[in-house]
Amino acid sequence: MSGEKVVVKGGLVLKPAGLFALDIAIEGEVITEVSPAIDAFGSRVIDATGCVVSTSFYDTHTHSRYPGDSEAETIDTLSEQGLLGGYQYLLAMANTEPTIDSVSIWKAVREELRKAPIEVDQAASITLGRKGERLVDFVSLVQAGASFFTDDGTGVGSTKIMYEALKMSELLGVTVAQHAQDPYLFEGASMNLGATSVRLGLIGEPEASESSMVARDIELLKATGGRLHVLHVSARESINLIRMARNEGLRISAEVTPHHLLLDDSLLCNFDTSFKVNPPLRSKSTQMAIVASAIRGDFDAIATDHAPHPYHSKQRPFSQASFGMIGLQSAFSASWTAFSEPPASPTETAIATDHWSHRVADRIGLEPYELQRLHRLLEMMGPGAARVVGRRIGIEPDMQASIVICDPTAQSVGKIEDIASNSTNFPYEGRTLRGKVVAGFVRGKEILKEGKLWF
Numbered sequence: 435m436s437g438e439k440v441v442v443k444g445g446l447v448l449k450p451a452g453l454f455a456l457d458i459a460i461e462g463e464v465i466t467e468v469s470p471a472i473d474a475f476g477s478r479v480i481d482a483t484g485c486v487v488s489t490s491f492y493d494t495h496t497h498s499r500y501p502g503d504s505e506a507e508t509i510d511t512l513s514e515q516g517l518l519g520g521y522q523y524l525l526a527m528a529n530t531e532p533t534i535d536s537v538s539i540w541k542a543v544r545e546e547l548r549k550a551p552i553e554v555d556q557a558a559s560i561t562l563g564r565k566g567e568r569l570v571d572f573v574s575l576v577q578a579g580a581s582f583f584t585d586d587g588t589g590v591g592s593t594k595i596m597y598e599a600l601k602m603s604e605l606l607g608v609t610v611a612q613h614a615q616d617p618y619l620f621e622g623a624s625m626n627l628g629a630t631s632v633r634l635g636l637i638g639e640p641e642a643s644e645s646s647m648v649a650r651d652i653e654l655l656k657a658t659g660g661r662l663h664v665l666h667v668s669a670r671e672s673i674n675l676i677r678m679a680r681n682e683g684l685r686i687s688a689e690v691t692p693h694h695l696l697l698d699d700s701l702l703c704n705f706d707t708s709f710k711v712n713p714p715l716r717s718k719s720t721q722m723a724i725v726a727s728a729i730r731g732d733f734d735a736i737a738t739d740h741a742p743h744p745y746h747s748k749q750r751p752f753s754q755a756s757f758g759m760i761g762l763q764s765a766f767s768a769s770w771t772a773f774s775e776p777p778a779s780p781t782e783t784a785i786a787t788d789h790w791s792h793r794v795a796d797r798i799g800l801e802p803y804e805l806q807r808l809h810r811l812l813e814m815m816g817p818g819a820a821r822v823v824g825r826r827i828g829i830e831p832d833m834q835a836s837i838v839i840c841d842p843t844a845q846s847v848g849k850i851e852d853i854a855s856n857s858t859n860f861p862y863e864g865r866t867l868r869g870k871v872v873a874g875f876v877r878g879k880e881i882l883k884e885g886k887l888w889f
């Protein structure tokens with residue numbers, strides 16, 4: 435399509451200050467103009483009426499399962515789900531087989547991932563074999579190009595090792611990301627500690643397992659001056675601690691998953707292993723508090739923690755089944771459904787009562803407070819998540835033309851047949867979800883059209 439000019443017309447466009455009625459002109463790989471009424475003469479027009487136009491999404495937390503588990507996922511199925519979900523970029527975790535804990539493995543895997551039709555970056559582990567005992571060779575890995583380190587799958591239990599990792603982060607300017615979970619409080623647990631775990635007779639993990647490690651890491655961060663990212667926050671107290679640390683000026687970022695926003699532990703009442711995930715789904719009241727915090731702006735990113743597992747590893751007695759859910763393709767709809775649930779708070783309605791927001795919201799059939807929530811959501815899925823991995827993205831002239839068009843009022847029912855994964859551990863089967871990713875461009879190339887891949 436070289437030389438072709440495309441104009442995306444009639445949508446509400448994501449800008450740092452809100453969603454605005456703007457057109458976008460694309461030529462080659464870049465955005466050439468963003469303004470209220472672009473003359474589309476001689477251009478191909480994409481009608482975005484009734485939709486929002488966002489930057490393409492970034493995922494700070496994907497389990498690619500490469501290398502080691504192509505039965506669960508392949509690079510092709512992963513890419514397909516990512517692109518269908520509106521993503522341009524995925525950050526793959528290091529808990530593969532083998533662990534990504536050396537320069538040679540990191541380079542070989544990255545080389546393979548580079549062939550994917552979606553951009554996949556590779557994290558390195560913090561400790562050798564993710565055993566939590568000895569640091570990886572941070573210096574060589576950073577020289578090779580690694581910039582994100584995590585033992586995700588487990589927390590770094592040793593205070594000494596975490597202190598040393600954050601020291602490395604400060605020294606080398608890289609991010610250390612923690613799966614905050616106390617190994618002792620988590621021992622034997624297969625779900626959240628609460629009324630449901632007691633009724634089912636399963637060992638539950640208290641929220642303090644997460645928040646106590648977040649508290650410890652923040653203390654370490656004060657001492658070292660590094661950069662900490664808290665993965666998949668699921669505990670109420672963790673959110674408060676992170677907010678305070680951020681207000682103190684510490685370099686800390688945090689992500690929340692679509693499933694912790696939308697689901698709670700009562701879903702496990704029939705021992706359904708599709709809802710078994712780590713960190714576990716929490717109580718309804720914590721889930722609602724997480725949504726309120728996300729709407730308020732306590733998180734930098736929405737991250738999928740996309741964790742495919744082959745069918746047999748979920749078809750086991752509950753305590754033995756694998757932890758994790760697939761979620762790349764459904765991330766926008768699941769999160770937007772969660773954001774749609776709580777009624778407007780008095781502060782939200784107060785902010786959103788001006789005439790202008792009513793008019794803009796009306797254009798896509800939303801309430802003004804919903805428009806603000808949608809803005810927050812898209813910020814966290816795009817620019818906010820990109821900042822976590824050190825990128826700046828936005829819908830501005832001269833920037834890469836990577837955009838996604840979403841219909842916020844469309845509804846769909848979750849069906850595993852529609853998901854491009856090799857795995858079936860999909861938690862939204864039969865659930866009505868609000869909002870759909872309908873079209874997308876990556877670097878000026880139209881890859882998604884009417885919800886289907888196109889390349």
Ligand SMILES: [Zn+2]
Binds near residue numbers: 587588613665666713
């Ligand atoms: Zn994790």
